Amino acid sequence: MASVKQARHPATDEITLIDVMGALNDPIRVGLIRVLADEREHGWGELRAPVAKSTLSHHLRVLRDAGVTRTRQEGTRCFVKLRSADLNARFPGLLTAILDAAHHDDVGSHVGLADDSPTA
Template sequence: MKQAHHPELEEMTLVAVMGALSDPIRIGLVRVLADGRERGWGELRAPVAKSTLSHHLRVLRDAGITRTRQEGTRCFVELRRGDLDVRFPGLLDAVLDVAHSDDVGAHVGVADDPRLA
């Protein structure tokens, strides 16, 4: 993986963020990452092919929602909560609240999640 581009705060647009959050898999990934922990891509579980999961992670990164870090051959991802809260105050909390109450993205998790076994 070449060095990934992460939009600066002023480059993040509402249209890009809302577009990235328009998919249940991506909302599920945001729900998983909302705990503040950096996750290895290999830890993430979703009912899609690995290449499709990679696409979803790229969409989130390109919108500025996540930050990806490469360490050797492994990639790690984390939610850019602080940046999102500064640029779009309250948006992430609102999305997460509704996603939780409507169970959107609940089929996405991490490798040790018993719900996905």
């Protein structure tokens, strides 16, 4: 019987500022954290970005490896959630500042959820 490979998530005290900032140097990844800031866990299939599925998977892996998100596999489905509490414990106020700046500068607004309605 084959075992499911579990993704490695850095412990809170292993999350570094350089890794977090490096992971957030792409507008798609900033858009993903804007979507995930609702504090809900989302299936990968719910996420919409103007990139191929393999590229979206890469972006999600970068965020996970940096400690920005947590990924959970359930059967063949994967779920992702923003690690807000861990990031706020490690870098108080950083996540809020990033989300505020992203909203102000309209970074990542082209990323959303499958059930998002287009705005007129």
